[in-house]
Structure formats: structure tokens, C-alpha cells
Amino acid sequence: MKIIDLHCDVLNKLSRNDEIDFLNDLRLDSNLERLQAGNVKVQVFAIFVHPNIPIEKRFESALQQVDAFKKFVITKPGVVHITDWNQIQHLQEGEIGAVLSLEGCDCIGTDINKLKALVEAGVKLVGLTWNYENDVAYGTLEDPNKGLKPFSKEVIHYLNEQDIILDVAHLNDLGFYELLPMAKHVMASHCNSRTICNNPRNLTDEQVKQIVEKGGRIHVVFYPPFINNLETATIDQLIDHINHLVKLVGIEHVGFGSDFDGIDFKIESLSNASEYQQLIKALLNHFTEEEINIMSYQGFEKYVLSI
Ligand SMILES: [Zn+2]
Structure with a gap:
């Protein structure tokens, strides 16, 4: 079954080590051959600038990741750079759509032109933190009661104007509630349910409902600490989150955002993109094939085609 995955950190690895080959290097959970083996049809590649990079070097690091995407990802045979969501419906057999996202606005400081440059390079989803x-907002490890910063207005206004999806993964609670009424398109690219696993990176039922009231989606993350607060988890425990979210808001608003290549701990039998169909197999114990297709692909496709 075809998959759309909303988050991986391949670019961070590629930009730090040019010996890694996106085609089949086993240091990549989501290398091209593994994506193909798992039937991942569309993969979102995050630009993630680690906080240990000095502030003045962060934008350069973001640009290096865009470069890595252009040089090593979309040059591979069959990989199509998705710059317009409509391209998804024209992907041919054997082709994979590659989408850029920005995980946190740390690299732009207070310079809107830096954000514009990244959007012009193809970024389609942006997380504020x-x-x-x-300079825009506070992340999930900060005080949950601190709201958005003044510069966020300019950022959100620009992203709305460009029809970019605002990604609430990693945003703190008050920032979330302030962003929602302002955002045109909103989504959580890699978050689980806080009711099932109490972690600030996960979403409360209230947050999940508010995202869906805006037409948005929640894509579950495969990181064990966000599944059960432990370093290991099973596929069935991930499905507990999926079942909860589906009961809350319906299958058409739930999807996947593995976080492969950004995580050191993995789900058993779901440790890289090639094993994606193990999840699909296990989901068949809970949902029909048609329902899983909506979750794994069609729900997101329908959403972005309406943007
Ligand atoms: Zn993340």
C-alpha cells in the first residue's frame, strides 16, 4: 500500500557527511532503496538545524541542507521534487515525490527574507520552532505558557499568503493556541496522543480536535519515547495512538510521520522505511484496506489538492 510520510531527517545526515549515498547507504533509515521497498510514494525531507550550531551559522546550515536535497536526493532516478502539490497526482509507477519542509525557524532569526529564500527553494511545510x-516562538521544552513572539505575525502572514502548511509539531502549548486562529493551513507532521503517552511533544485531545476543526491532520511519529515514554515500543503500541486519534477525529485526518533518521530509538520491526508495510499489515487487524489507504495516502493527497 502506498505511503506518504511527513517527516524524516535524511538531509541533516547528508549535509554533515558527503560520503553517505542517498541511494542505498545503510546509515540512512530512509535511503531511496528503503523508501522504494516500503512503498513510500511521497517523502517529506525536513531541514533541521541543530541548536548546537552557532546562531550566525544556522542559515548557512539550512542552505547546505537545501543543497544536499538538490544535489543528492532529487537527482536520483525516479525522484521528483514536489514544488506544487498537484504534482503528487501525476507521479508515475516507480517514481517517488520528495518534498522540503523546515523544522523550526531558528535559522532565519528575524529576517523574513531568509524564510522567503527557503520557501522559494521549495519548502512546503514550516514549523515555527x-x-x-x-525569535518567533517557544518550543515544547520551554515554558508551555509563553506565547508567540511579535515577529511571528509577519512569518505567519507570509506563510499563509504562500499557502504553506504551518506545522505545530514541537510548538509549545500557548504558542499552539495562539497560532491556530491565525494559520490558514495547519498540521502536526510527527506527533502522537498525549492522552496515551503524556509527553509535551504529543497533542492533547483538545489540540487534536482544534487542528481537525481547521481541516488539518495529525501524523503519528515512530519514536518510542513519544509512544510509551520508553526506549522501545511495538507496532501495536503505535496503533494504540492511531486508534485513539481515529476515534477522536476520524481516519481521514490521521497519517504517518516516521521521523526516520532523526531518532536513535526505534519501534521493533519498524526500524527503517523498508519495513513500512509491517505497519500496514498490523493495521489490517483494526481497519479495512480502504480505510488504511485513506490513512496512509489518500487523506493527505485530498487535503493538499484542496490547497
Ligand atoms: Zn522533530
Whole structure:
């Protein structure tokens, strides 16, 4: 069954080590051959600038990741750079759609032109923060009661104008509630349910409902600490989150965002993109094939084609 995955950190690895080959290097959970083996049809590649990079070097690091995407990802045979969501419906047999996203606005400082440059390079989803404070907002490891910063208005206005999806993964609670009424398109690219696993990176039922009231989606993440607060988890425990979300808002608003290549701990039998169909097999114990197809592919496709 075809998959759309909303989050991986391949670019961070590629930009730091040019000996890694996106085609089949086993240091990549989501290398091209593994994506093909798992039937991942569309993969979102995040630009993630680690907080240990000095502030003045962060934008350069973001650009290096865009470069890595252009040089090593979309040059591979069959990989299509998705710059317009309509391209998804024209992907041919054997082709994979590659989408850029920005995980946190830390690299732009207070310079809207830096954000514009990244959007012009093809970024289609933007998160305001990673885990910490930046010039736009506060992340999930900061005080949940701190709201968006003044510069966020300009950022959100620009992203709305460009029809970019605002990604609430990693945003703190008050920032979330302030962003929602302002955002045109909103989604959580890699988050689980806080009711099932109490972690600030997961979403409360109220947050899930509010995202869906805006037509948005929640894509579950495969990181064990966000599944059960442990370093290991089973596929069935991930499905507990999926079942909860589906009961809450319906299957058409739930999808996947593995976080492969950004995580050190993995789900058993779902440790890289080639094993994606193990999840599909296990989901067949809970849902029909048609329902799983909506979750794994069609729900997201329908959403972005309406943007
Ligand atoms: Zn993340």
C-alpha cells in the first residue's frame, strides 16, 4: 500500500557527511532503496538545524541542507521534487515525490527574507520552532505558557499568503493556541496522543480536535519515547495512538510521520522505511484496506489538492 510520510531527517545526515549515498547507504533509515521497498510514494525531507550550531551559522546550515536535497536526493532516478502539490497526482509507477519542509525557524532569526529564500527553494511545510525558544516562538521544552513572539505575525502572514502548511509539531502549548486562529493551513507532521503517552511533544485531545476543526491532520511519529515514554515500543503500541486519534477525529485526518533518521530509538520491526508495510499489515487487524489507504495516502493527497 502506498505511503506518504511527513517527516524524516535524511538531509541533516547528508549535509554533515558527503560520503553517505542517498541511494542505498545503510546509515540512512530512509535511503531511496528503503523508501522504494516500503512503498513510500511521497517523502517529506525536513531541514533541521541543530541548536548546537552557532546562531550566525544556522542559515548557512539550512542552505547546505537545501543543497544536499538538490544535489543528492532529487537527482536520483525516479525522484521528483514536489514544488506544487498537484504534482503528487501525476507521479508515475516507480517514481517517488520528495518534498522540503523546515523544522523550526531558528535559522532565519528575524529576517523574513531568509524564510522567503527557503520557501522559494521549495519548502512546503514550516514549523515555527524545534524544542527551544527562537525569535518567533517557544518550543515544547520551554515554558508551555509563553506565547508567540511579535515577529511571528509577519512569518505567519507570509506563510499563509504562500499557502504553506504551518506545522505545530514541537510548538509549545500557548504558542499552539495562539497560532491556530491565525494559520490558514495547519498540521502536526510527527506527533502522537498525549492522552496515551503524556509527553509535551504529543497533542492533547483538545489540540487534536482544534487542528481537525481547521481541516488539518495529525501524523503519528515512530519514536518510542513519544509512544510509551520508553526506549522501545511495538507496532501495536503505535496503533494504540492511531486508534485513539481515529476515534477522536476520524481516519481521514490521521497519517504517518516516521521521523526516520532523526531518532536513535526505534519501534521493533519498524526500524527503517523498508519495513513500512509491517505497519500496514498490523493495521489490517483494526481497519479495512480502504480505510488504511485513506490513512496512509489518500487523506493527505485530498487535503493538499484542496490547497
Ligand atoms: Zn522533530
